[in-house]
Amino acid sequence: MRRIPRQASEPMRFTSLKLKSWKNFKEVDIPLAERVFIIGPNASGKSNFLEVFRFLHDLTTEGGGLAKAVSLREGMSKLRSLHATVNSAVEITVGMKEPSGATWKYQLVFDTPSTTSTDVLIKVETVERDGNTLLTRPSRDDEADPDRLRQTAIEQVAANKDFRQVAELFRSIRFMNLVPQLIREGQSSPQQFPGQDPLGRDLLEQIRQCKRGLRSSRLKAIERVLRSVVPNFEELRLETDSRGRPHLAVGFKHWRTNAVRQRESQFSDGTLRLIAMLWALQEDAGPLLLEEPEWSLHTGILERLAAFIARMQREGSGRQVFITTHSERVLADAGIAPEELLLILPARRGGSEIQPAARYPVVEKAMRSGLTAAEAAQPLTRVETMRLFGEPA
Ligand SMILES: Nc1ncnc2c1ncn2[C@@H]1O[C@H](COP(=O)(O)OP(=O)(O)O)[C@@H](O)[C@H]1O
Ligand SMILES: [Mg+2]
Numbered sequence: 001m002r003r004i005p006r007q008a009s010e011p012m013r014f015t016s017l018k019l020k021s022w023k024n025f026k027e028v029d030i031p032l033a034e035r036v037f038i039i040g041p042n043a044s045g046k047s048n049f050l051e052v053f054r055f056l057h058d059l060t061t062e063g064g065g066l067a068k069a070v071s072l073r074e075g076m077s078k079l080r081s082l083h084a085t086v087n088s089a090v091e092i093t094v095g096m097k098e099p100s101g102a103t104w105k106y107q108l109v110f111d112t113p114s115t116t117s118t119d120v121l122i123k124v125e126t127v128e129r130d131g132n133t134l135l136t137r138p139s140r141d142d143e144a145d146p147d148r149l150r151q152t153a154i155e156q157v158a159a160n161k162d163f164r165q166v167a168e169l170f171r172s173i174r175f176m177n178l179v180p181q182l183i184r185e186g187q188s189s190p191q192q193f194p195g196q197d198p199l200g201r202d203l204l205e206q207i208r209q210c211k212r213g214l215r216s217s218r219l220k221a222i223e224r225v226l227r228s229v230v231p232n233f234e235e236l237r238l239e240t241d242s243r244g245r246p247h248l249a250v251g252f253k254h255w256r257t258n259a260v261r262q263r264e265s266q267f268s269d270g271t272l273r274l275i276a277m278l279w280a281l282q283e284d285a286g287p288l289l290l291e292e293p294e295w296s297l298h299t300g301i302l303e304r305l306a307a308f309i310a311r312m313q314r315e316g317s318g319r320q321v322f323i324t325t326h327s328e329r330v331l332a333d334a335g336i337a338p339e340e341l342l343l344i345l346p347a348r349r350g351g352s353e354i355q356p357a358a359r360y361p362v363v364e365k366a367m368r369s370g371l372t373a374a375e376a377a378q379p380l381t382r383v384e385t386m387r388l389f390g391e392p393a
């Protein structure tokens with residue numbers, strides 16, 4: 001399969017998601033904000049939720065495609081929900097919006113042809129722009145040659161011409177689960193494209209490759225955040241060592257005059273993770289998936305993380321961000337709106353359901369009247385109190 005070429009197109013974002021039979025979600029139908037926090041008890045499906053977007057990425061990335069995206073997840077039997085009717089097809093439908101206001105919808109339904117088969121075939125694939133259908137499958141060609149149903153149109157450069165923006169959006173999705181140790185080692189992993197390593201190994205290289213003016217304005221924005229949380233912090237810079245390798249260097253106010261500035265090898269795990277996150281948030285790139293960013297962050301930073309994320313979105317290009325979190329402190333920010341918070345709760349007939357907090361009248365009212373997400377919604381995700389609050393409206 002050929003690589004989908006990059007082209008200048010307006011950045012888009014996701015506005016809604018529908019799922020059927022996806023892992024532990026039997027059914028999902030929700031709007032999506034520009035900044036989304038996903039909370040829920042352990043093993044409730046937070047990672048499975050992010051996995052939907054990783055799947056869309058894998059559909060459209062080089063060397064990807066439907067068969068690959070399914071096999072990376074160990075086949076249909078692992079993907080389809082154990083809570084759905086036996087052998088029901090998996091459906092993913094996403095709504096999207098361009099900054100110009102144009103709306104898009106992409107729908108994909110796929111299944112195995114029989115219970116014993118490992119083949120994955122498309123049952124439905126449709127694309128709409130502003131309500132006009134641009135693609136409907138199965139098409140006549142598909143009926144004449146059913147093997148065509150092994151490949152989505154979105155993954156084929158020859159077939160996605162009319163909706164390349166959608167393919168681009170999917171391909172631009174990035175998952176991040178930063179490992180400070182690997183950022184320190186700074187080796188880029190050979191299989192990844194720049195900015196594609198979920199563990200953050202290519203951070204320094206990415207910062208170096210960024211155009212000078214843009215790089216310094218992004219580093220300045222990070223500097224402002226760090227100044228507000230790290231005592232005596234003064235300056236963040238990119239430096240190159242004698243072997244030409246990039247490094248991050250920080251300087252402190254009132255520092256002993258003969259002391260060397262600190263480089264990334266001396267940063268705490270939390271500082272490195274925070275810098276990497278703040279950099280990524282400002283990138284002119286697609287939706288960012290952050291898995292439990294609280295890990296190793298200082299508690300003083302956690303309480304301001306939601307605000308930092310919003311600030312970086314404003315200073316950067318407004319990259320959409322999906323954040324799973326366990327941390328009450330991250331949610332102790334009154335700036336989080338009920339539509340930005342997705343609650344995962346056990347579903348009545350097994351598995352989980354996910355709903356925006358705005359759909360729970362009690363939670364929504366509490367948040368609108370000034371309670372934080374932590375105060376208003378998190379008690380709900382404790383299994384024992386969950387149903388006291390009733391069903392979503
Ligand atoms: N195909 C499936 N059908 C039903 N449940 C599934 C399926 N695949 C995974 N799960 C369940 O999903 C849960 C894990 O979800 P996960 O997203 O890792 O949780 P979290 O990130 O919230 O801790 C496990 O309980 C697992 O049994
Ligand atoms: Mg998880």
